[in-house]
Amino acid sequence: MNNPVRVVIAQILAQPSDEENELKRKLNLPLFRLDKIDKSIAPFFLRVDRNGLALHSTAEISPGELRVNFSSLRFRVNNALFKQNLLKAVGARRGRRPKILDATAGLGTDSFLLANAGCSVIAFEANPVVFALLEDGVMRYKQLGIKEEKIVSNLFLKNEDFLSTESVSNEIEVVYLDPMFPSKPKAAQAKKGMAYLQELVGKNNTDAKLFGLATDIARNRVVVKRAKKSPFMSMAKPTLSFKGGSCRFDVYLLNRATLPRIDS
Ligand SMILES: C[S@@+](CC[C@H](N)C(=O)[O-])C[C@H]1O[C@@H](n2cnc3c(N)ncnc32)[C@H](O)[C@@H]1O
Structure with a gap:
């Protein structure tokens, strides 16, 4: 497979949640505070919310989140x-x-x-x-x-x-x-x-x-x-x-x- 594009995991609160930590462990990707994530950090980030896991783009014009529904x-x-x-x-x-x-x-x-x-x-x-x-x-x-x-x-x-x-x-x-x-x-x-x-x-x-x-x-x-x-x-x-x-x-x-x- 190709070299993967960089993806980080959003940490929503001051401390990472159990789900965020679990994702970090599973995917071996770094956690970043949500307000610090922009396109200089990575083109994509994963975010866990009450509706599950979604992929977000940091591009200025982005089509929005992607999740499997x-x-x-x-x-x-x-x-x-x-x-x-x-x-x-x-x-x-x-x-x-x-x-x-x-x-x-x-x-x-x-x-x-x-x-x-x-x-x-x-x-x-x-x-x-x-x-x-x-x-x-x-x-x-x-x-x-x-x-x-x-x-x-x-x-x-x-x-x-x-x-x-x-x-x-x-x-x-x-x-x-x-x-x-x-x-x-x-x-x-x-x-x-x-x-x-x-x-x-x-x-x-x-x-x-x-x-x-x-x-x-x-x-x-x-x-x-x-x-x-x-x-x-x-x-x-x-x-x-x-x-x-x-x-x-x-x-x-x-x-x-x-x-x-x-x-x-
Ligand atoms: C066009 S998408 C497939 C879309 C899918 N049919 C659907 O209904 O959502 C192609 C996917 O195949 C995966 N892929 C490509 N080569 C692969 C391989 N050798 N083994 C497993 N997955 C592979 C890619 O990572 C990508 O997610």
Whole structure:
């Protein structure tokens, strides 16, 4: 992964709270008094408040805080979920819920939608700050009730680089890839999320490695999310594509009998 952008943790009161200290320990990031944080200290800071963990920018013109709020996805969850391209691309339908590995989970939107459909999802996120936001979002969502707890019980989060993973279940049917892409999404929240992620995580040139490992692990298919007009990942022509307004899901159906395995 790239060298991470500097992030600090805001200390709100004269003494750090237990949550702030815990975050400092977990992420190994420094604490700064909130009134001392500006762009000369860091481009981003994390702040814990009664609504959980949020990432803030110190830029003069900033789109505001970013936190993982799965409740805001209610419309997508309730709007013909199985007819959405993401679900069609992974091959989920009534009576069939593939086991999925999301290798690039980010803020967890896609993993969450897949978990809502009843798929079991192992979600890898390498960046520790992004992972902390994701984990916090899952924790708050599951506190909302039994139904919510059941949905997120389908999600298994891993703060790991997928490319360095040593053991993956051999029952993974679908590997899902959504590495960073330059985008112009319409929704303000999506725009903010993507802009923050692009600055925090940067762009890695690991597409070929991600694609190679994904095709080695998946038993049934690899699904790659791309911006509508982006070239195919690794220049590999997909078996089929599902095209939407701003993005495309390229599906690579794998014929296990003919694909070479990298076991050594
Ligand atoms: C475009 S975002 C994914 C957005 C996600 N699909 C969502 O619905 O929120 C890409 C994410 O993949 C992560 N990532 C990139 N390469 C990775 C790797 N090798 N292992 C784990 N995470 C990775 C980045 O840190 C970034 O957070």
